[in-house]
Amino acid sequence: MNSESRRRSTRDRPAKPPLSEDAVVDAALEILASQGVEAVTMRKVAAALDTGPASLYVYVSGREGLLQAMQERIVAAVELEAPDAGRWRDQVHELLARLRRAFIAHPGIAATAIAAPPRSEATVRLLENQLGILLAGGLAPQDAAWAVDIFATLVNHSAIEADARLAAPRDRADELYERFTALPPERFPLITAHAAQLVTGDSETRFHAAVDAVIDGLLARTARR
Structure with missing residues (x-):
């Protein structure tokens, strides 16, 4: 040539x-x-x-910085809430559900975010938004701060569980039910008697219940003061 x-x-x-x-x-x-x-x-x-x-x-700045930039992009796309004292509990559920869906839509990313402190602009804005909603709901500042930390754990672990379900197509609830009901009832009377309750509810329903349990517990703490 x-x-x-x-x-x-x-x-x-x-x-x-x-x-x-x-x-x-x-x-x-x-x-x-x-x-x-x-x-x-x-x-x-x-x-x-x-x-x-x-x-x-x-x-x-290397692979860790790359993963952080990916997390930033994903979290930045989550729509925030304007804190409203009249519907703050619903706002908590809606905001966390959107974040959970965003992580589930990007399998594997929740595991990389689980130990990451809120450093990026997007994660700091999300933290600010959650605090604003919880304080509008009447939670004490310390309880609101702890709630944000608990919610982050719930979201990440729920998304990681969803990732695991993708790798194991068999229904996990059916598998657990079979395992629980096959246990000797004389040794495990409560598990065998309540096997259905132990496996009831899909991951979204269980996530909603977990968020409610945190909110109810913190409201009770506030009421006791």
Whole structure:
């Protein structure tokens, strides 16, 4: 190939889109959706963007920074609530349900967020919003602060459980019911007698009940003061 042909082929090749943090996160989320969270590496994201891993460090500080940027994108898309004392309990449920659905829609991301402190703009705004709703509902400031921490644990673990269910298509409730009812009743009289209650409710129903239990408990604490 002569030099003129090389210049012409170079010009005819489609130009790569410019790199940016948004482009890096977009590529990482596509890999997450198609291959799972373990496949989200600097090398694979760089390959998807037709560049080298070193070029990504301009936008994210390694894989941990990449996962944080993905979490930021996901949480930033969750619609917040304007605190309303007249419907604050419903607002807590709606906000947490949206966050839970966002994590479930991105399998594996909840496990990466479970130990992450609220550092990004999106997670700090979510924290601010939750505190505003709980304080509008009349909770004491310390109780409201603890509630936010408990809710984060509930959301993350519920989403992680949903991820596990995807990997195990058999109905977990049926499996548990069979296991509980097969136990010797003379040794486990309560479990065998209440096996149906132990497995009743899908993950969304159980999540709703857990959030209500936290709210009711904290309201009772406030009332005792």
